[in-house]
Amino acid sequence: MLQIRNLKAGIDGQAILKGINLEIKPGEVHAIMGPNGSGKSTLSQVLADNENYTVDGGSITYQGRDLLELNAEQRALEGIFMAFQYPVEIPGFNNETFLRTALNAQRKHRGEVEYDAFDFAQVAKEKMKLLELDPGLMKRSLNVGFSGGEKKRNECFQMAMLEPSLAILDETDSGLDIDALRIVSQGINALRREDRAVLLITHYQRLLEYIVPDHVHVLADGQIVRSGGKELASELEKTGYGWLDDKAATAGGR
Amino acid sequence: MRNEDEKTFEGLADGDYKYGFVTDIESDSLPPGLSEEVVREISRRKEEPDWLTEWRVKAYHHWTTLEEPTWAKVEFPPIDYQALSYYSAPKQKIAAPKNLDEVDPELLETYEKLGIPLREQEVLAGVVAVDAVFDSVSVATTFKGKLEEMGIIFGSFSDAVKEYPELVKKYLGSVVPYKDNYYATLNSAVFSDGSFCYVPPGVRCPMELSTYFRINAANTGQFERTLLIADEGAYVSYLEGCTAPQRDENQLHAAVVELIAHKDAQIKYSTVQNWYPGDKDGKGGIYNFVTKRGHCRGDNAKISWTQVETGSAITWKYPSCILKGDNSVGEFYSVAVTNNMQQADTGTKMIHIGKNTSSTIISKGISAGKAQNSYRGMVKVVETAENARNFSQCDSMLIGDRCGAHTFPYIDVNNPTAQVEHEATTTKIGEDQIFYCNQRGISTEDAIGMIVNGFCREVFQELPMEFAVEAQKLLSVSLEGSVG
Ligand SMILES: Nc1ncnc2c1ncn2[C@@H]1O[C@H](COP(=O)(O)OP(=O)(O)OP(=O)(O)O)[C@@H](O)[C@H]1O
Ligand SMILES: [Mg+2]
Numbered sequence: 001m002l003q004i005r006n007l008k009a010g011i012d013g014q015a016i017l018k019g020i021n022l023e024i025k026p027g028e029v030h031a032i033m034g035p036n037g038s039g040k041s042t043l044s045q046v047l048a049d050n051e052n053y054t055v056d057g058g059s060i061t062y063q064g065r066d067l068l069e070l071n072a073e074q075r076a077l078e079g080i081f082m083a084f085q086y087p088v089e090i091p092g093f094n095n096e097t098f099l100r101t102a103l104n105a106q107r108k109h110r111g112e113v114e115y116d117a118f119d120f121a122q123v124a125k126e127k128m129k130l131l132e133l134d135p136g137l138m139k140r141s142l143n144v145g146f147s148g149g150e151k152k153r154n155e156c157f158q159m160a161m162l163e164p165s166l167a168i169l170d171e172t173d174s175g176l177d178i179d180a181l182r183i184v185s186q187g188i189n190a191l192r193r194e195d196r197a198v199l200l201i202t203h204y205q206r207l208l209e210y211i212v213p214d215h216v217h218v219l220a221d222g223q224i225v226r227s228g229g230k231e232l233a234s235e236l237e238k239t240g241y242g243w244l245d246d247k248a249a250t251a252g253g254r
Numbered sequence: 255m256r257n258e259d260e261k262t263f264e265g266l267a268d269g270d271y272k273y274g275f276v277t278d279i280e281s282d283s284l285p286p287g288l289s290e291e292v293v294r295e296i297s298r299r300k301e302e303p304d305w306l307t308e309w310r311v312k313a314y315h316h317w318t319t320l321e322e323p324t325w326a327k328v329e330f331p332p333i334d335y336q337a338l339s340y341y342s343a344p345k346q347k348i349a350a351p352k353n354l355d356e357v358d359p360e361l362l363e364t365y366e367k368l369g370i371p372l373r374e375q376e377v378l379a380g381v382v383a384v385d386a387v388f389d390s391v392s393v394a395t396t397f398k399g400k401l402e403e404m405g406i407i408f409g410s411f412s413d414a415v416k417e418y419p420e421l422v423k424k425y426l427g428s429v430v431p432y433k434d435n436y437y438a439t440l441n442s443a444v445f446s447d448g449s450f451c452y453v454p455p456g457v458r459c460p461m462e463l464s465t466y467f468r469i470n471a472a473n474t475g476q477f478e479r480t481l482l483i484a485d486e487g488a489y490v491s492y493l494e495g496c497t498a499p500q501r502d503e504n505q506l507h508a509a510v511v512e513l514i515a516h517k518d519a520q521i522k523y524s525t526v527q528n529w530y531p532g533d534k535d536g537k538g539g540i541y542n543f544v545t546k547r548g549h550c551r552g553d554n555a556k557i558s559w560t561q562v563e564t565g566s567a568i569t570w571k572y573p574s575c576i577l578k579g580d581n582s583v584g585e586f587y588s589v590a591v592t593n594n595m596q597q598a599d600t601g602t603k604m605i606h607i608g609k610n611t612s613s614t615i616i617s618k619g620i621s622a623g624k625a626q627n628s629y630r631g632m633v634k635v636v637e638t639a640e641n642a643r644n645f646s647q648c649d650s651m652l653i654g655d656r657c658g659a660h661t662f663p664y665i666d667v668n669n670p671t672a673q674v675e676h677e678a679t680t681t682k683i684g685e686d687q688i689f690y691c692n693q694r695g696i697s698t699e700d701a702i703g704m705i706v707n708g709f710c711r712e713v714f715q716e717l718p719m720e721f722a723v724e725a726q727k728l729l730s731v732s733l734e735g736s737v738g
Contacts, residue, residue: 076692081693082693093705
């Protein structure tokens with residue numbers, strides 16, 4: 001589904017991603033962990049084509065196509081969804097209208113009939129129940145004045161409605177209360193299918209108890225320094241990232 | 255892909271102004287220059303009565319003593335008033351058309367191209383009566399007969415001067431005196447035509463009345479005058495629309511609108527202004543320096559101004575209400591959009607004189623490109639205005655980070671029972687928001703359109719239905735390609 005080869009990217013001439021290699025197959029869930037500032041959000045933003053970042057080398061192939069040829073909108077239409085670590089507020093853009101517009105843009109792209117307000121409400125109602133989302137949020141401006149957790153749930157609700165082929169979740173678990181974490185995890189699990197993949201960025205092993213990953217990777221200083229199975233997450237929970245310094249020191253040849 | 259996106263992000267492409275064509279029609283113009291003789295000549299050509307000629311001449315002499323105002327937050331090179339021509343009328347085959355069959359087909363075609371059919375059977379199923387003004391001369395008025403049956407006078411200003419001189423004499427300059435300000439004084443001296451409307455006591459005008467202004471001739475100043483009177487208990491809803499060809503030179507448009515609402519009368523005046531804004535480098539475009547004022551003369555009178563301003567290189571405009579009658583109400587709903595190099599300094603004045611008068615101001619300014627958008631508003635409560643109420647809400651939206659929004663509220667309260675509230679917000683639409691929309695599959699164009707329409711909803715809902723739709727489209731076109 002997704003092959004990333006030797007990806008280098010940065011911002012304002014400063015290198016952040018320094019050669020990422022990652023392969024995600026359909027049906028898989030990958031988790032990326034790693035210290036603050038290591039480049040996890042940068043990776044997700046680059047996958048979504050945030051133009052603030054420049055791609056300085058390497059390649060990304062998505063469903064057999066060169067992803068770097070597509071702009072943000074086209075990537076979304078092709079089924080890539082990113083839940084933002086910091087969802088953006090848009091005053092005056094009604095949350096429900098926003099989502100309906102997005103869903104219809106995607107349906108139109110796939111040659112499906114667009115939903116009218118009534119159809120949309122029917123579909124939304126179900127998913128809202130699944131995620132125990134307060135319907136009142138739909139009447140408000142997009143993310144404006146939403147609490148941290150409400151923003152994250154709203155991201156998940158959008159994902160549930162848009163049913164992406166590749167979902168990238170950037171710390172969607174941060175800021176969720178204990179119940180919400182369980183509910184949101186159910187939402188993500190409900191999306192899992194053999195033709196879909198999920199890339200989870202998280203700091204906490206706790207999420208991975210609900211959503212069991214096939215692979216766990218550690219990103220440090222712009223590179224994937226370790227990969228393993230789900231047990232790697234529990235190991236990290238115990239050891240932290242201190243070992244990275246020793247490794248860097250060794251790599252430095254001292 | 256980066257380059258492509260930047261293209262759509264930055265600057266409006268030329269040629270997006272779809273009303274930019276020129277009609278090839280012979281016109282009857284005066285040579286450039288302004289003098290007492292020119293003013294008298296205009297009046298002579300229009301066969302006006304002496305009192306009106308003298309009124310014009312008085313205005314002209316007063317104008318020569320005035321200086322152009324400089325307090326607005328707009329910049330433009332000095333205007334050479336002697337280089338302009340002050341009279342241009344389309345030379346029609348037959349001097350004064352009695353019905354549409356006598357109107358020059360080129361003119362009818364122009365209005366059809368603009369989407370304004372003048373043949374009555376085509377006019378929005380009879381809900382709108384139209385007065386079409388071409389280069390400051392009224393060329394056709396629809397539904398005149400039907401309105402006359404109800405005693406409603408609606409037609410060109412020139413016809414009204416001939417047919418209802420007492421009415422014109424009684425009201426002309428009674429709201430905007432000829433000495434009012436530089437541009438209004440100039441207009442008083444040289445105005446060529448415009449619309450006139452009178453609704454008699456107790457009559458509710460059954461259809462929207464509308465004037466479509468079209469500037470065609472080059473190097474001519476445009477000076478229309480609109481006078482609208484709602485007598486006791488009358489109601490009228492009025493809409494004006496404006497377009498102009500795309501030309502490299504700036505053109506001056508200095509109009510005056512006077513509204514008079516008597517006791518229990520109500521006037522709703524809506525404007526969709528889409529004069530040519532100039533190209534993306536600021537070349538060409540209309541200087542729209544307009545004086546609009548309404549007078550709530552009797553008790554319980556109400557005047558509402560709704561404006562959607564998307565065009566013009568420079569807009570200088572403050573539709574105002576003088577609330578003289580007790581319990582009278584003034585409203586101002588405004589959307590002003592500026593993109594590229596456009597400048598707008600617009601707002602309102604609410605002057606509370608009568609008891610229990612109230613006013614509402616809702617202003618939405620949208621700025622994109624390198625444009626500057628200013629709200630300038632005054633709320634004045636004089637000593638006599640017991641229990642006056644005002645609520646003002648001024649919201650600015652900035653699209654991209656090279657444009658500016660400014661708010662200049664002036665509040666002058668001289669009666670302790672008054673309640674005046676002012677709220678202001680500024681919203682930025684930046685690349686982050688656009689990226690978020692794109693990431694969900696929404697195009698930049700759609701995203702901006704929807705965000706902006708949401709922002710303007712309170713104003714759009716004040717417009718008559720058909721025009722609200724038109725205004726929304728206009729907004730999307732004006733902001734096409736603006737920064738995300
Ligand atoms: N817009 C930006 N301007 C300047 N530096 C940036 C920008 N975005 C990211 N960086 C820098 O790039 C590095 C990687 O940031 P990134 O957000 O990808 O980290 P992260 O792994 O997601 O961290 P966290 O776990 O805290 O979310 C950091 O040093 C950060 O300061
Ligand atoms: Mg991050």
